[in-house]
Amino acid sequence: MAGTNRNDENRTGGPAIILVEPQLGENIGMVARAMANFGLDDLRLVNPRDGWPNEKARASASRADHVIDAVRLFDTVEAAAADLTYLLATTARPRYSVKAVRGPEEAGAELRARIHADQPAGILFGRERFGLSNEEIDLADEIVTFPVNPAFASLNIAQAVLLMSYEWMKSGLEEGAAPRFTAPELVPAPKDDLYRFFDHLETSLDTTNFFFPPEKREAMVHNLRVMMTRAGFSEPELRMLRGVLRAFDHRIERGTK
């Protein structure tokens, strides 16, 4: 806890970089270096394959020790994003069609606007081998993709982090550093609240016949999460929706007795 506080105080700001199940320590180190190059320092790892700390990561970070020292570990993407109010997911391919898709430059400007308005933001990067799962993308608000050559589209994670860090830095170089977009007036809830609402909704619906037939459950959960994420509910709104669910839960319990 003390360590976390100290890290938070030392932070220079900027979006959190969240690596989901990174495999190679070298890549984590190169990510840290790219972040340091462009003034980012909040690196979060979800289940790194080779554990943590990782000496290969430190070696390939080329003296970005302040980023490596401040790394935080999480068991789930949900936990890693819990304190954030705006979350981007990076993907290489257009497999997803519902969430808004931004280019890196536009995403950099949007991140700048959110953070300028004190709305903590972050970016999810997937595994070296197969990126992010659809369920992980469901946890994000919007998607970033890179304008790569379609015939040779695979960016490694250190390169993807480099480009996003670079666009973040560039977004702060505008005249007077004034953000080009304004953040939404209504502050979206921290992701933790949203994810707990997801759990509650899905658990409540499991007591009904909503997810029928069972093999459709996954797709239906996906659709619900997409629509509830896009709505951008604030904290009081999510509290009210949880109240709605509790009212149904209690009514069902009473009726059963």
Next chain:
Amino acid sequence: MAGTNRNDENRTGGPAIILVEPQLGENIGMVARAMANFGLDDLRLVNPRDGWPNEKARASASRADHVIDAVRLFDTVEAAAADLTYLLATTARPRYSVKAVRGPEEAGAELRARIHADQPAGILFGRERFGLSNEEIDLADEIVTFPVNPAFASLNIAQAVLLMSYEWMKSGLEEGAAPRFTAPELVPAPKDDLYRFFDHLETSLDTTNFFFPPEKREAMVHNLRVMMTRAGFSEPELRMLRGVLRAFDHRIERGTK
């Protein structure tokens, strides 16, 4: 000679990337991969330390074999740039005050304009250890520098090539970093559907204790309607939400019997 001709015929265009005395094969490979990601294929090496070909370069190029196969070797920077009409030199710090200094985005646009006008162009990248000499910078028309964190300014050559290749690709897109795919405009449902959802939600909640005490019902209905309106749900989304309500309704009916 024959090989050179064949390579020229196969070129997809774009600036030449010239690495001056690169030391590590791994870096040359990562440069090739970054170039392939953004549609560049003309890689020229001036006196690579470990000679050429270099198996480490091929291994770290991750299948960017067409770039590796087309590499051309030169003894001097002058020879490597001989056919070009516009040459940029990359430096970490703007230590030079006579030549124009550009950022990567502006440099990408300038390269695009030159090449569009059939004026061959290229970019010089220096050694891993100490960059380009003043004499080498003298051979270039202008300087590119990167907007890095002054406290942590060292970009490796693969990263520098990645950023320039990315800005080259972006300069050819109509709207900056426009992504390769965009989400379909999500059309909000006709209001009639929204209002029928309101009715359904409020009727279902009337069978529970949600609206309690009764004098707060009006304000609570107002809050629910505001939030559900702001979410801008589409017709399929509202259909799904009505399905959620029906599932709760049926469960409550079953429990009551």
